[in-house]
Amino acid sequence: MKHAITIFTLGAVLALSASQAFAAGDVARGKTKVATCVACHGQDGQSIDPQYPRLAGQYASYLAQSLHEYKDGRRTNAIMKGFAAGLSDQDIDDVAVYFSSLPTKLDGLEHHIQGN
Template identity: 75%
Template sequence: MTRGFTLIAVAALLALLTTTASAAGDPARGKTKVATCVACHGQDGNAVDPQYPRLAGQYADYLAQSLHEYKDGRRGNAIMKGFAATLSDQDIDDISAYFSSMPSKLSGLEGHVQGDN
């Protein structure tokens, strides 16, 4: 009886993991959806203008949450709200997966914090 329960538990866990994986964004699809993003954030998510955040290498969950917050107004930026308003949940997942998969050019705070040599 314990073995049967273990097999059911393993099957349920595998089903859950499969569902979670398929719900995640696809970086390849995301690359095809970033045309409006690249003007400010760069094709690879490494914006060169310091007024725009670098998206490359950020956590996909963080990027997705941010886009959802722009879309529903919890984050107050009229430009981003307008862009995010046009995105579906799948678009947000795909775009977030794309930018999170890109190598970041973010540097540490060395030399930028008082007291550093």
């Protein structure tokens, strides 16, 4: 029983640390940093052009990772690399939590993937 309590406690501590790590951004600051993003992804993160992903409601950790990958070249897209290059780590976290905080309208992939 003592072993189970120790494992449970360790799991709780890890879970709290992980959520704090992913919650490093600030939604209000993020909203002020998305002026270039909205040209393609929409003011509300709901792109109407299927060639641009909808960002609203995506996981903040996924969005942040994607921006870091564009910035360091692991993802290749000349436009996104240019935009990401000027972002600090804090900017990336702020933008990611901002778009993550927006409600998504995406309930399926119809008309959002080329060929469908």
